[in-house]
Amino acid sequence: MTTASDPYVLNIGPQHPSTHGVFRLRVVMDGEHLQDVDMVVGYLHRSMEKLAEERTYAQNIPFTDRTDYLAAMSNNLGYCLAAELLAGVEVPERASYLRVIFAELQRIASHSMANGTFINDAGAWQTPLMYMFREREKILDLFEMTCGARLTTNYMRIGGVAFEPPPEFYPAVDALVAELPDRIGEYTELLVDNEILLARARDVGVLSPADAINASITGPVLRASGVPWDLRKAEPYCAYDRFDFGIPVGHHGDCYDRFLVRLEEMRQSVRIIRQALDGLPSGAHKTEIPLALRPEPGEAYARVEGPRGELGFYVVSDGGPAPFRFHIRAPSLINLSLLREMAVGSSLPDAIVTLGSLDIVVGEIDR
């Protein structure tokens, strides 16, 4: 005699506490176990790639803020690098350093959010999230101080950065950099050896290095699988080749490793910021470029190591003032390639934890 129950369809989302946005998982379940997973996205689709074809290169910078709204600085940076590569614009030294500082601050803010929500998905009642929001809030204050916006910063410019940070920025960032290692130590104490977290996240959502590489997975998820790949080292843009920092590499490729890798990356980012602040050269913060950039016909693909992985911008020019084609390689979307393989066969809580550990941002998935 067997006891079998009929599979049923469960819609996780579009509004659900753990989908981090308007994202829907259509799940076929047998009891608590997942038999099939299908993701339904597009609720936030704004067709930015099309809109960008109607705007000049400089006018497209604010769009990039709104793709990955948790890492606007990195998106600005990636797009500006692509436009600079296409148009052959030189960037002053000081601007490169400032870009590094802000991109790394953004990485800390984004990883705080990712780790906090991941623990939330694992069931903690908001506490780690609130802790990490505390630091993120300070970073956003720094952004506000510098460019007036907290989330959609629109700070980088083709040829540099928009503004010189105000004088009060430097003591504030010094204080933040001084206290961040302690704060990260706090999270480590609270969470890293937590038995419940270990029970929930270890050996859940395992991704082998070969699979991860083949499925175009990048960023902390790839590194957690054991692949030492970081564009800041592999293809040092801005001034990353001048700083001393390490790439954290996980060993099991499970959700727990992804969490640890992000935590360690926050520490490394602090190191980078400190070095960049110490070596910040003087000079102009921006190259003057023509208002309407008309690059030669051609194409350029520039990429940065965003908080979620390889953030690439593919820009094609036909010689006009607007890009002929503008494509964003969205790590959030591509990291979901193997979600089905990771989730099917596991139970609902495991799938939720796996999804949380991939750190998706729906604005970037849908664009």
Next chain:
Amino acid sequence: MPRGPRQLAGRDVAARLGAALPAAVAGATDERVDIAALSIVEALRWLRDDAELDAAQLSNLCAVDRYDHFEVVYHLQSLDRNHQIVVHARVEDYLEPELPSCYPVYRGALLQEREVYDLMGVRFTGHPDLRRLFLWDGYPGFPLRKDFLQIGGHHPGLPGFPFETAGRQQR
């Protein structure tokens, strides 16, 4: 022609690829390799498995509408050798664009090919799950095509910038 910092010269890659698969190479420039549409899967598989080129990861896949044909652009990268290869495949048929899917070679193409199909309308044959990704089934047209919502004779794209001739914008 600009090139990414670790990007291999297209001609070198084309030379090696042509030695192994002569039919595959359709042309090459300094920055990219053009590959015949029908042999794209074999070419990508060869590039992936070749020890020297070692294109282990499909970094980016997108398509460009060139008014009379489509170009599907593959950005491949080798993690061990730390270089990048740009591959173009030209899809001639503008009305019914079709290209073999590279999902058997790169599983990372799963969602990227779906995205290209959804927004650009290039049909990837052999893709295991080719459905629209962002838009719903039955959505009329493919938004990223240049002729999408084209109003009588108006070409999409920005003709010129308003203050361009007046010199720099005064703050």
Next chain:
Amino acid sequence: MESTGIIIGFWALAGLTVGSAALVFVVRNLLHAVLALVLSFMGMAGLFLTLSADFIAMAQVLIYAGAISVLLVFAVMLTPLASRDNGNSLFALPGLAIGGAFALLLMFLAVDVDWPELRDAALADRAFADTIEAVGRSLVDRYAFAFQVASALLLVALIGAIALVREDGAP
């Protein structure tokens, strides 16, 4: 059965018990029937309370209303087509006959037993003063054998149930 309050309580509880028991086979929805059964159990627990049998009343609530009913609910939920009504059973008539016969037997016993004598004997033993101790003592003393046999039976039933539902090869 001395005070009027107790008498009122008895009739109210008896009405609840019998009424909800009747509801069990009148109601069409299987799950509603289970809940009516639970109500009947609760009424019975109340009846025990009017007899000053507090331990048995609590055991009734715990075991029948708390545990057995949940098992019933589980059984209903795990049965395919649980939402079907519970009418049209083949066993309706035989069930009614057996139930009626059982009720007649109980009525006969109730009329036939010499209640006052039993009550006086029990009162003489002070059995009602601390029922929990009396029940405990009789379980390990006078009815020890019956108790052990009952637990052995339950254990066998448990193992049998596990053996029945175990799928081959399941861990």
Next chain:
Amino acid sequence: MSAALDPIRLRARLAPRTLARGVIAFAAFVALNVAIAALVVSGALDGEWYDFRDLGLGVQQLREWLDEQTADQPGWLTDILRSTTWLSYLVTALLGATGILSFVGGVLLVLIWVERRLIGRIQVRRGPNRVGPFGLLQPVADAIKLIQKETLIPVGADRVMFFLPPVLVFIPGLLVWAPVPWAPHMTYVDTNVGVLYLVAIGSLATLAIFMAGWSSNNHYALLGAMRTVAMMISYEIPLALSLLTVVVLTGSAQLSAIVEWQSVHNVWIVVLLPLTLFTFFFASTAELNRTPNDIAEAESEIVAGFHTEYSGMKFGLFYAVELGNAVAVSALTAALFLGGWSMFGLQEWVPAYLLFATKVAAVYFVLVWLRGTLPRFRLDQLMAFAWKYLIPLALLNLGVVAIEAALFRRWEGEGVVVLGGFALANGLLTVVAVRGWARFLGYAPEREPLLRPTLTTGVGGLRAVDRMRTTR
């Protein structure tokens, strides 16, 4: 510089006027306490109805007075009821019921605030502080909001079954307070099957929760309901076993008698039976649906579990019952394990119910603390924990304590020595059993060390992975 050390603020805080006010308030407090102490020492209070240390005395004397009044005047009502003491029964029953209802109602309102403030503090934020002084009226505002809200009934919901559960859940939430001993004479129903009564009442909510989940016609709600039922069935066993252990030791299932036993022997049961407290507390947090065991309403997984579809005051009732049950468990823990109202003689001086309430608050704080700190278990882990870990431990504990209880009955005269020996033995047993049984079940953290991410500076693909594997 932090605000606390800011000299300007410090000076402002210690302004002479503020200081003087503080000194006066402190002096008044001390004087009041001295006066109370004098009153207690003088013995003027002993046994009188105005003895604030035991409100039960007043009720008792009221009853006796009423009995005296009605004894000589049999009327028609007394004839019908065949009892002359009906009036005192009625009055005390009403008094007690009113007391419990107002207490539970008041405590719920305050505790919603307390819990949110505490969690706020744990989460480095302030918590509700806008409505009323310190935000104290926040729960009232919430309640008004909830009452105003429309209660939505999903299409396809079973209407009757959808309406009943919030009420049915609330009833056990109130009933559970009946046998709680507040002070020597302050117990509403001092039944001698108190512990059994608690287990029985505790099992009633299961069915109501199941009804809520089933009738909502929602997959999330049904999942939550099934999880609840599975978990409650599992955790009732260790819960009942640990309660039974206490009963075996004290020889009574009457809650007031258990507290009395602790008072007489001048010991808290937690010292004697730490393992029992462990199993009891874990099992009851599971029954309470609170983090780390809140799988029944796991927000990140199944939205809100069985009450996903409930809105307005129906949701409010579920929410209130959840808090109320947490307080009830705190009260039981305090009564059964922390000596209840007894405090090594302090209850002669301080009102016993205040001592009891302090202990309840302390246990409740631990519950809030747990909730604010820990992530959640998975369903299968939780079930495995109950069946493989807690139940064997509770059974072992029950066996050991049964032997100890028999020995204790024999050597009652030696009192302190015997109890001290038991405390030592049971403490040792707890450590050995908790760790040993975990080891036996395969818990071995040192065998598979946690590998922290390694830091590298080179990049690479699969070949680099192999290289790193071989060098590790």
